[in-house]
Amino acid sequence: MPGCRLPYLRPLTALACGALALGCTVPSRTSSAAEAPVATVPVPPPVPPVRPDALKPPAVAEPAPAAPAAPGKGSGADGVVEQGKPEMPTPPPVPPGRPAELSGPGALALKVVPPDDTACRIRLKRLGAEFEELSPIAEGQCTAPLPLKVTKLADGIALPQGATLTCRAAEALARWVTEAQVEAERVLKHPLTGLELGGTYVCRGQNHDIDAKLSEHAFANAIDVMGFAFGGRASMPVKVFPEQSDEAQFLGSVRSKACGFFRTVLGPGTNAAHANHLHLDERERTAGHRLCE
Ligand SMILES: [Zn+2]
Structure with a gap:
């Protein structure tokens, strides 16, 4: 070549x-004519082209320096910021303690302040009644804060079984028997000596129906009179007697007078549940309405 x-x-x-x-x-x-050896020139490595700005990766933002702690927070007692010291976690709020009177079985005890029966008891004594105070009754919804056990009424009329009653019901009973005593002597010519009671305080619904509204008996506010006792003649049960008989006249008279002392009077003829007794109670109704049947 x-x-x-x-x-x-x-x-x-x-x-x-x-x-x-x-x-x-x-x-x-x-x-020169002589062929001299030729020195080769070193070739620098190729330099890549400069990358266009549009293809450059976005600049990574430098993390912002930590802001200094607010005065009073994270600082010592002398106001010097304590850097690098972690804050203590704030504990969750604790509810206030439950008052002792709202805890335990005592919380369910009867808290209603009972009415003042002082004047009623004075009147009851002046009517000639004999009674003693009983402990408050609280059987579920059956309550009587100031019950009395009445054993005798005016004119020595006895209540052999005793009657657990509120003073209000006992006073109504005592006043009513004074009227019944007058009728016994006028119609029957024999003195009234006692009442046969079927029940006073009983924790039950009306007409012994457990699903019914509570009876006034559940509040010691009612009396069931089953019969009358007299001096010198046989006792008289409460029932329907032949018209024009002394018994029918006596029962009709005392039943009618009971409506002047009790808010509720039921008996034979009202319904089957009251065919053999007089039910007397002091249930309060709106506008003072009374039930006399
Ligand atoms: Zn009754």
Whole structure:
């Protein structure tokens, strides 16, 4: 292969010669006839082009320096901020303690202040009644805060079994029997000496129905009179007697007078549940309404 001489290409590198596939050599400055060895020029590595700005990754924001702690928070007693010290976690709020009177079985005890029965008891004594005070009654919804056990009424009329009553019901009974005493002597010509009671305080619903509204008996506010006892003649049960008989006249008279002392009066003819007794109670109704049947 014949060589070539390209003196005007001296500045070119050997790489250029190779790329041109000329198979030439770069002549030395001091070219001479003698072929001198040619020194190769080292080629710097290619430098990549500069990356356009549009292709540069977004700059990562520097984390903001921590703000200094607010005065008074995280600082010592002298106001110097204590850096690097973790805050103590705030405990959850604790509810206030339950008052002792609202805890335990005592919380369910009767808290209603009972009415003052002092004047009623004075009147009951002046009517000639004998009675004693009982402990408050509290059986579920059946209550009587100031019950009395009455054993005798005016004119010595006895209540052999005793009657557990509120003072109000006992006073109504005592006043009513004074009227019954007058009727016994007027109609039957024999003195009234006692009442046969079927029940006073009983914790039950009306007409013994457990699903019914509570009876006034559940509040010691009612009396069931089963019969009358007299001096010198046989006792009289409460029932339907032949018309025009002394018994029918006596029963009709005392039943009618009971409506002047009790708010509720029921008996034979009212319904089957009252065919054999007089039911007397002091149930309060709106506008003072009374039930006299
Ligand atoms: Zn009754």
